[in-house]
Amino acid sequence: MTDAEMTKATSGFKLPFVVNIEPRVDNPPKWYSPMLSVLAVVFALLIGALVIWLGGGNPWAAYSHIARYSFGSVGVLSDTMVKATPLMFTGLACSLAFRMKLWNIGAEGQFFLGAYGASLIVLLPVLPEDAPRWLFIIVMIVSGMLFGALWGFVPGFLKARFNVNEIISTLMMNYIAIQWNNYFIYAVWSDHGFQLTRMFQRNAWLPRLSDLAETMPFFRGLTTHMGLVFALVAAIILWWILAKSRWGYEIRLIGDNPRAAEYAGISIKRNIVLVMMLSGALAGLAGMSEITGVVHRLQESISPGYGFTGIIIAWLAKLNPIAVILASILFGALILAGREVQPAGIPTLIQGVIMVALIASDYFLRNRVTITRRQEV
Numbered sequence: 001m002t003d004a005e006m007t008k009a010t011s012g013f014k015l016p017f018v019v020n021i022e023p024r025v026d027n028p029p030k031w032y033s034p035m036l037s038v039l040a041v042v043f044a045l046l047i048g049a050l051v052i053w054l055g056g057g058n059p060w061a062a063y064s065h066i067a068r069y070s071f072g073s074v075g076v077l078s079d080t081m082v083k084a085t086p087l088m089f090t091g092l093a094c095s096l097a098f099r100m101k102l103w104n105i106g107a108e109g110q111f112f113l114g115a116y117g118a119s120l121i122v123l124l125p126v127l128p129e130d131a132p133r134w135l136f137i138i139v140m141i142v143s144g145m146l147f148g149a150l151w152g153f154v155p156g157f158l159k160a161r162f163n164v165n166e167i168i169s170t171l172m173m174n175y176i177a178i179q180w181n182n183y184f185i186y187a188v189w190s191d192h193g194f195q196l197t198r199m200f201q202r203n204a205w206l207p208r209l210s211d212l213a214e215t216m217p218f219f220r221g222l223t224t225h226m227g228l229v230f231a232l233v234a235a236i237i238l239w240w241i242l243a244k245s246r247w248g249y250e251i252r253l254i255g256d257n258p259r260a261a262e263y264a265g266i267s268i269k270r271n272i273v274l275v276m277m278l279s280g281a282l283a284g285l286a287g288m289s290e291i292t293g294v295v296h297r298l299q300e301s302i303s304p305g306y307g308f309t310g311i312i313i314a315w316l317a318k319l320n321p322i323a324v325i326l327a328s329i330l331f332g333a334l335i336l337a338g339r340e341v342q343p344a345g346i347p348t349l350i351q352g353v354i355m356v357a358l359i360a361s362d363y364f365l366r367n368r369v370t371i372t373r374r375q376e377v
Contacts, residue, residue: 018371019369019370019371020372021367021368021369022368022370023368024365024367024368028365033318033365036358036364036365037316037317037361039357039361040354040358041316041354043353044350044354047349047350047353048350048353051349052346062346065337066333066337067333067337068337069336069337070332070337074222075222076336076337078223078224079223080329080336081224081228081329081332082225082293082332083331083333083335083336084228084328084329084331084333085286085290085328085332086111086227086286086287086289087306087309087313087328087331088228088235088325089111089234089283089285089286089289090111090282090307090309090313091310091317091324091327092231092234092238092282093107093282093283093286093310094311094313095314095317095319095320095321095324096238096242096251096278096279096282097275097276097279098314098315099242099251099252099255100272101254101255102156102159102279103166103170104166104170104276104279104280105166105167105170105171105174105308105311106151106169106170106173106174106280106307107279107280107286107306107307107308107310108174108177108303108307108308109151109170109175109176109177109178109307110151110152110177110279110283110287111148111283111284111286111303111307113148113150113177113180113181113280113284113287114144114145114148114283114284114285114286114288115144115181115287115288115291115298115302116177116180116287116298117140117143117144117145117146117147117284117288118140118141118143118144118288119189119197119298120147121140121143121204122140122204123189123197123198129201130203131203132203133203133204133207136203136204137206137226140292141230141285141288144284144288145281145282145284146284147284148280148281148282148283148284148285148287149277149281149284150277150280151173151177152276152277152279152280152281153276153280154169154173155170156273156275156276157273159276160268160270160272161269166276174307181300184197184298185197191297195299196299196300197297197298197299198297199296200291200292200296204292204296205296206226206227207225208222208223208226208293209224210223223294225294227289227292227293230289231289232325234282234285235321235324235325236321236322239320250266251275253266254268283310286307286310290302304335309335309351311355312351313328315355316354316358331351334347334350334351335347
């Protein structure tokens with residue numbers, strides 16, 4: 001067959017269907033966005049399975065191992081919830097800012113400043129060492145949130161006053177926060193020259209389920225701490241603010257249509273600062289809960305990237321505070337049990353693929369895809 005004959009033969013080939021893509025003129029059904037989130041997770045798991053298989057492993061065995069070491073018993077479920085707790089706070093922090101289209105990439109730094117603020121109460125010290133636990137917890141919560149809010153105020157003010165790009169400012173402030181903590185960890189508060197501070201006294205720890213083991217043996221060895229309760233309460237409060245309150249309406253309106261919000265007399269600049277401060281306070285509360293509920297001292301390696309993972313969680317939850325809880329549990333399981341498979345490989349790969357898939361899925365929220373059978377002429 002000559003080239004001309006081949007071109008003629010193939011030029012007549014047509015698929016039996018036609019794919020049409022057109023911009024949406026109406027909102028998609030309510031179930032459509034959650035379905036895309038689920039598909040993004042499934043797609044990421046399939047990519048992870050492919051990588052495991054290409055590396056000579058058994059994907060089914062690997063994922064079964066992750067599930068077993070995340071949810072297979074009460075003990076490992078408790079550990080999963082410990083990992084999920086700071087993710088809930090950072091996911092909520094990002095969801096709030098993103099809802100107003102403020103791209104807060106600084107939850108990691110705000111996490112570290114919240115941990116610093118909570119540690120300050122013990123290590124300065126602000127309260128006497130024998131102060132009651134309830135007083136320590138309250139003051140450390142307030143201090144952690146204040147320092148996180150301060151770290152959110154700076155980029156919020158720069159955005160509102162000088163229109164500085166909040167992506168750049170919040171991202172750069174992460175490094176400042178980490179090195180600020182390191183100065184105190186390695187020098188001022190170093191425990192006998194080691195790269196960590198002294199252990200907090202027990203009345204500065206958040207209560208754990210294991211503390212109830214003497215009266216209820218079922219809780220023996222369970223590491224879940226009161227920070228989980230704080231995270232659940234914060235999710236409910238943030239949902240109410242966004243869905244039911246007047247301020248939540250202003251936040252949603254500014255995010256959806258800033259011109260309409262300005263026309264309605266809503267102060268955009270004031271809300272930028274307030275939202276960034278509350279977002280920072282939530283991330284700071286994550287640092288406080290990790291310091292007082294898990295490590296009980298200030299040290300360098302207190303976060304495996306909770307602030308950055310919170311960005312993925314916020315998108316996976318479609319900025320819904322209640323859905324953030326479920327997404328955080330999923331990622332808490334990946335962080336905890338993923339180490340049993342490959343500490344820095346498959347779990348991180350899955351998180352990255354989920355993020356890429358979620359960003360790509362927005363295309364289908366903005367456009368309608370229809371497939372129709374080709375009509376023969």
